[in-house]
Amino acid sequence: xxxxxxxxxxxxxxxxxxxxxxxxxxxxxxxxxxxxxxxxxxxxxxxxxxxxxxxxxxxxxxxxxxxxxxxxxxxxxxxxxxxxxxxxxxxxx
Numbered sequence: 001x002x003x004x005x006x007x008x009x010x011x012x013x014x015x016x017x018x019x020x021x022x023x024x025x026x027x028x029x030x031x032x033x034x035x036x037x038x039x040x041x042x043x044x045x046x047x048x049x050x051x052x053x054x055x056x057x058x059x060x061x062x063x064x065x066x067x068x069x070x071x072x073x074x075x076x077x078x079x080x081x082x083x084x085x086x087x088x089x090x091x092x093x
Contacts, residue, residue, distance in 0.1 A: 002028035004046070006079075008039040008065060009054040018052065036060035036068065043069050043079060051081045 005027045007018050012034070019029040030046060033039035035057060043051060051069055055062035066081045 002026055003049045004028045004030050006031045006033065006039065006042050006046070006048040006051045008033045008036075008051065008057065008062070010034050010057055011054070014054070036065040039065055040068055048079050051079050053081060053083045055083050 003026075005022055007015055007022075007029060009015050009018070009032075015032045015034070019032060022029050027050075030048065031042040033042050036059060039051070039053070042048070051066075053062045053066050053069065057065055060068075062083050066083045069079065069081050
């Protein structure tokens with residue numbers, strides 16, 4: 001059985017790339033969320049094994065989102081959360 005992953009990032013390009021890379025390595029990316037509310041809804045309904053969270057989210061930032069995702073749900077099932085941040089810069093030629 002594949003490890004079920006939820007990816008949370010407000011950059012659609014990163015969401016697609018991360019999902020593709022993880023799927024190629026055998027992970028089941030069952031959901032992608034672009035903000036904290038979507039992430040919490042997906043994690044509550046699906047109980048992922050792991051969650052990849054961008055730190056620079058709009059609204060509730062990634063730190064607050066990660067803290068909320070790590071709170072024990074009523075089912076008692078707990079996911080592992082990894083937070084990442086990065087800034088892409090476009091180079092002019």
